[in-house]
Amino acid sequence: xxxxxxxITLLAVQLSACGSTPESPASAEDARGGGxxxxxxxxxxxxxxxxxxxxxxxxxxxxxxxKVLAHGMGVDFIEQDVVLTRDGMPIxxxxxxxxTVTDVAQRFPNRRRxxxxxxxxxxxxxxxxxxxxxxxxxxxxxxxxxxxxxxxANVRFGVRTLEEEIALIAGLNVTTRRTTGLYTEIKAPDWxxxxxxxxxxxxxxxxxxxxxxxxxxPIWLQCFDPGELLRIRQDLGSDLKxxxxxxxxxxxxxxxxxxxxxxxxxxxxxxxxxxxxGVWIPHVVQWPNAGAKPALTTLVRDAHAAGLKVHVYxxxxxxxxxNAPDFAAVHAALLxxxxxxxxxxxxxxxxxxxxPR
Ligand code: CA
Numbered sequence: 001x002x003x004x005x006x007x008i009t010l011l012a013v014q015l016s017a018c019g020s021t022p023e024s025p026a027s028a029e030d031a032r033g034g035g036x037x038x039x040x041x042x043x044x045x046x047x048x049x050x051x052x053x054x055x056x057x058x059x060x061x062x063x064x065x066x067k068v069l070a071h072g073m074g075v076d077f078i079e080q081d082v083v084l085t086r087d088g089m090p091i092x093x094x095x096x097x098x099x100t101v102t103d104v105a106q107r108f109p110n111r112r113r114x115x116x117x118x119x120x121x122x123x124x125x126x127x128x129x130x131x132x133x134x135x136x137x138x139x140x141x142x143x144x145x146x147x148x149x150x151x152x153a154n155v156r157f158g159v160r161t162l163e164e165e166i167a168l169i170a171g172l173n174v175t176t177r178r179t180t181g182l183y184t185e186i187k188a189p190d191w192x193x194x195x196x197x198x199x200x201x202x203x204x205x206x207x208x209x210x211x212x213x214x215x216x217x218p219i220w221l222q223c224f225d226p227g228e229l230l231r232i233r234q235d236l237g238s239d240l241k242x243x244x245x246x247x248x249x250x251x252x253x254x255x256x257x258x259x260x261x262x263x264x265x266x267x268x269x270x271x272x273x274x275x276x277x278g279v280w281i282p283h284v285v286q287w288p289n290a291g292a293k294p295a296l297t298t299l300v301r302d303a304h305a306a307g308l309k310v311h312v313y314x315x316x317x318x319x320x321x322x323n324a325p326d327f328a329a330v331h332a333a334l335l336x337x338x339x340x341x342x343x344x345x346x347x348x349x350x351x352x353x354x355x356p357r
Contacts, residue, residue: 046354047334047342048076048077048341049341050076050341050344050347051066051067051073051075051077051078052079052347053079054066054069054079055067055345055346055347055348057149057318057344057345058149060133060135060150061094061101062092062094062159062160064157064165064168067165068168068172071180073348073351074351076181077218078169078180078183079184079185080092080162081093081095081185081187082184083096083120083188084121084202087124087125089125089161089202090163090202090203092159092165093120094187096119096188096191096192098118098119099139101133101134102131102133102159105118108123121197128159132156134157162184169182183219184203184207184220185245186199186200187199189228190225200232200236204232207219212240213239214239214240215240215241215275220240220241220242220276221238221240221242222243222244223242224246224247226256226270229274230273241275242274242275244274244276246262246278248280262279262283267305267306267308271308275308275309276308276311276340277303278311278343279310279313280312280313281313281321281334282322283299284297284299284300285297285321285333285337286323289323296333300337309341310338311340311341311342311343312334312343314345316345317349331354
């Protein structure tokens with residue numbers, strides 16, 4: 001039972017179907033558009049809410065505390081980014097560099113690389129487990145990226161393994177009788193390969209231990225690298241729901257032509273191996289100037305025509321898209337655009353703002 005999230009999920013669904021908890025969140029989920037059945041984010045239904053790195057607007061990203069808070073908020077999915085340690089353990093952190101969210105520079109001052117950065121892959125799980133996690137800083141300035149977020153410095157937070165994270169969410173699914181799914185990102189597969197590691201296999205091995213292997217299972221697997229998603233679908237034969245994350249060429253940090261990928265023809269190519277796309281808010285809606293009405297792009301229509309779900313990143317109350325008037329207006333525009341899901345740092349507010357009126 002310990003290694004069977006899917007069985008646990010079925011149990012939770014059966015329990016709620018018994019009607020023993022008429023006021024339970026599971027019932028509210030159903031009213032919003034289908035609870036576990038919404039794992040596919042059906043078009044026309046209420047968009048799913050993905051807790052981006054947990055409820056990261058309120059607690060340091062990817063900590064157990066941020067994940068538990070997100071689960072308590074009744075989100076549909078909780079995100080976990082995955083990188084590897086020196087001993088090959090998949091851990092839940094956003095970057096292969098660990099100096100922006102931990103005290104590694106103070107704890108291990110001599111273990112940085114020539115470029116001045118500290119990397120997860122240079123530390124064992126035991127070493128990383130001894131680090132304190134804190135709110136994200138900009139490595140160039142040392143300043144906090146979101147100065148208004150969680151401020152107490154004397155609260156200890158830790159790094160979790162992917163396995164611990166899945167066990168935590170599975171346990172909460174049982175005790176709350178509610179199904180919250182996983183939304184797992186494989187980070188920098190090419191970089192890991194250069195370090196002699198296969199992060200994708202490590203992730204799939206953990207998921208397999210939890211019997212997460214089918215399209216109908218409550219999980220989406222995401223990656224920015226189209227070659228890696230093709231490998232997952234074709235070479236590794238995975239049937240999991242896949243999301244092609246799409247960036248912007250202006251960021252200049254990928255070998256992929258994301259502008260081309262966002263065209264109708266590009267999306268039709270993506271649909272050959274993926275079930276959805278994860279796109280940046282300005283790819284769906286833009287505000288040309290302050291006070292202007294939102295201008296929708298054709299991306300959602302084109303993606304739906306190709307059979308792809310559209311999940312949009314990242315909703316942040318404290319970092320609005322350019323010229324957007326307020327947080328509510330961003331949600332209203334995305335609803336109008338017909339997106340199937342959103343990544344949010346403030347998932348409780350996103351849930352409330354996306355509810356049918
Ligand atoms: Ca991510």
